[in-house]
Amino acid sequence: xxxxxxxxxxxxxxxxxxxxxxxxxxxxxxxxxxxxxxxxxxxxxxxxxxxxxxxxxxxxxxxxxxxxxxxxxxxxxxxxxxxxxxxxxxxxxxxxxxxxxxxxxxxxxxxxxxxxxxxxxxxxxxxxxxxxxxxxxxxxxxxxxxxxxxxxxxxxxxxxxxxxxxxxxxxxxxxxxxxxxxxxxxxxxxxxxxxxxxxxxxxxxxxxxxxxxxxxxxxxxxxxxxxxxxxxxxxxxxxxxxxxxxxxxxxxxxxxxxxxxxxxxxxxxxxxxxxxxxxxxxxxxxxxxxxxxxxxxxxxxxxxxxxxxxxxxxxxxxxxxxxxxxxxxxxxxxxxxxxxxxxxxxxxxxxxx
Numbered sequence: 001x002x003x004x005x006x007x008x009x010x011x012x013x014x015x016x017x018x019x020x021x022x023x024x025x026x027x028x029x030x031x032x033x034x035x036x037x038x039x040x041x042x043x044x045x046x047x048x049x050x051x052x053x054x055x056x057x058x059x060x061x062x063x064x065x066x067x068x069x070x071x072x073x074x075x076x077x078x079x080x081x082x083x084x085x086x087x088x089x090x091x092x093x094x095x096x097x098x099x100x101x102x103x104x105x106x107x108x109x110x111x112x113x114x115x116x117x118x119x120x121x122x123x124x125x126x127x128x129x130x131x132x133x134x135x136x137x138x139x140x141x142x143x144x145x146x147x148x149x150x151x152x153x154x155x156x157x158x159x160x161x162x163x164x165x166x167x168x169x170x171x172x173x174x175x176x177x178x179x180x181x182x183x184x185x186x187x188x189x190x191x192x193x194x195x196x197x198x199x200x201x202x203x204x205x206x207x208x209x210x211x212x213x214x215x216x217x218x219x220x221x222x223x224x225x226x227x228x229x230x231x232x233x234x235x236x237x238x239x240x241x242x243x244x245x246x247x248x249x250x251x252x253x254x255x256x257x258x259x260x261x262x263x264x265x266x267x268x269x270x271x272x273x274x275x276x277x278x279x280x281x282x283x284x285x286x287x288x289x290x291x292x293x294x295x296x297x298x299x300x301x302x303x304x305x306x307x308x309x310x311x312x313x314x315x316x317x318x319x320x321x322x323x324x325x326x327x328x329x330x331x332x333x334x335x336x337x338x339x340x341x342x343x344x345x346x347x348x349x350x351x352x353x
Contacts, residue, residue, distance in 0.1 A: 019082055022075055023067075023089040029075040029247060032067040044083060045266050046074050047284050071269060072247040073257040079246060086245055116219040123219070253277075255326040256295030259343040267293070273313060279322065291322040291347065298328045298341075307348060315350040322347050 016039045023030045031037055031048065040046040048068030053060060070078075078084035097105075131150075135143050253276050260267060266280040270292060278289040292314045296302055302323070314321035327341035 019085045020078075021087045022070065022078065022084045024086050025089045029070040029072070029086075030067040031070065034066060037066070037068055040078070040083075041283070044078070045261060045264060046070070046078065047266055047268060048074065049269065071257075071267075072249050073254050073267075076247040076249055076254065077258060077261065086247075119219040250295070252295040252297045252300070252325060254295070255343060256293060256324040256345070259324060259345070260293065270294075273317065273319075275310070275321075278319075289319055291320045292317075293322045293324070296323060296325045298325045300325070308350075311348040311350040314348070320347040320349055 016035065020031070020033075020036045020040070023032065030051075031040070037048065040048075048070050050064040050066070051069045052065040052067055075084070075086070079086060135146065138146070257267060257277060260277070260279050264281075266282065266284055266287075267277040268280070268284060268289075270276050270278045272278075273292050275292040275294050277293040279291040279293050280287045280289050292310065294310065307321075307323075310321035310323075322345055324343060324345035326343050329341035
């Protein structure tokens with residue numbers, strides 16, 4: 001299946017071409033392209049979960065951004081309906097780097113290094129301003145002692161950087177890494193033991209606000225992008241995704257998920273309320289969830305306490321507790337297999353609350 005659809009919004013110029021890529025990383029499924037995310041949410045009722053955070057505030061969870069992480073059920077449904085396909089992210093990364101021209105790689109890496117140097121300059125300028133404020137009310141003797149220690153530390157860092165640069169030049173001749181970014185061991189400062197072996201200056205250098213950033217003394221920048229980083233982009237598969245590479249799911253839960261999705265419900269993870277899914281009658285930004293959903297096998301026994309607890313919880317939060325299962329019917333095969341039947345759902349509410 002290969003088709004294209006241009007969104008109807010006049011301010012959107014991106015053209016969506018099916019199937020769309022889903023990145024498979026460590027048994028999780030992600031989508032990075034903002035146009036793909038918007039299209040899937042608008043036309044296919046796939047909200048996903050935003051998981052991107054800022055490096056400066058990695059523990060906050062109120063203002064998350066790209067990428068979105070898909071439920072296994074969401075990823076499997078998109079693949080089965082030929083809307084998306086699975087991309088082995090690590091494999092495509094290695095193959096993309098092998099085909100990337102050396103000048104493109106060097107230009108990209110130099111851009112990242114320049115951003116890192118600019119960040120380092122801003123950090124140093126802020127530190128210098130704080131230092132001037134701190135030294136303003138000190139005595140001459142104490143100020144000279146602080147400046148001497150600061151200059152010693154600066155010289156030790158410069159020597160360490162020079163040593164690392166020398167080692168890197170020796171390693172570049174036989175460098176055959178297939179990764180875009182250098183390892184953390186490369187460019188890292190030497191150990192405190194090696195730094196202490198350098199000679200200390202006898203007299204301090206006068207305090208100055210001029211700052212020089214050496215090529216390796218910069219912050220490491222983590223690039224964030226919604227467009228393919230590597231050229232060419234992952235190729236669209238010409239054959240269907242093999243069953244063994246499809247996302248693993250629980251058959252009873254997946255049957256309920258497909259049933260509700262077919263009836264235009266938006267579904268999100270239900271861990272917050274102790275269920276499998278939360279069902280919304282429309283987009284999550286416009287509606288509250290109506291049901292707490294849980295799928296069961298047709299012959300599976302259901303604990304009475306689960307029904308009571310689910311019904312009480314759902315009624316307490318003004319939602320219905322919805323359970324469902326796929327009816328098993330005798331198949332037409334010679335072996336008497338049981339085929340897929342009608343999906344039956346029931347809504348439980350706790351009276352008197």
